[in-house]
């Protein structure tokens with residue numbers, strides 16, 4: 362009778378020990394010791410990505426057919442979605458390596474609104490690898506900016522941290538041509554038409570920005586997730602109409 366209890370107790374002890382060890386490792390090496398998803402201890406090879414090979418394989422890579430302009434899901438036989446056939450967006454192309462689900466969704470949310478702001482390095486790494494694989498060459502990189510209220514609430518500007526790292530990793534010059542002129546928070550839950558109508562005026566060109574850095578150039582615009590595309594479209598419109606960009610390519614970590 363004593364044995365099962367004993368083994369249960371020792372099992373519990375091992376589990377507690379394991380949890381403490383993981384918590385300790387996580388506190389000391391938050392981004393390279395344990396897998397970001399399953400928290401399993403990583404072997405040397407796996408530390409580069411901070412993910413175990415099993416979790417890396419499970420990432421929600423986009424494999425379905427996508428519109429070749431905006432990246433929206435489409436029927437197999439068409440190259441361009443109905444929306445882009447009706448009216449072309451202001452950006453020239455939008456790319457995203459992942460669908461907005463599973464670990465990628467959790468990662469974006471815990472980066473933006475949780476206590477894991479070290480995740481900017483991993484998000485930048487995914488974007489850098491994907492950008493290099495695309496084989497395109499942009500002249501400068503910028504990001505969808507956040508307003509003062511959001512930056513104060515989070516304690517950092519999420520797209521800025523990612524894009525600064527991305528710029529270092531790719532050697533593409535970072536520029537800051539845009540400002541969030543008024544809050545964009547009331548966009549959630551709105552239909553696409555409503556979003557398009559209310560997005561006007563949310564962003565503006567930064568009056569201190571030197572437009573010679575965008576005029577006639579191909580600009581890469583970074584954001585975390587693309588949903589309706591209204592935000593990316595509005596930023597691209599300003600980059601082209603106000604700041605003379607020749608081409609705007611959108612790169613987001615995920616696409617919903």
Ligand SMILES: [Zn+2]
Nearest residue numbers: 396399413416
């Ligand atoms: Zn894992």
Ligand SMILES: [Zn+2]
Nearest residue numbers: 428431442445
């Ligand atoms: Zn499209």
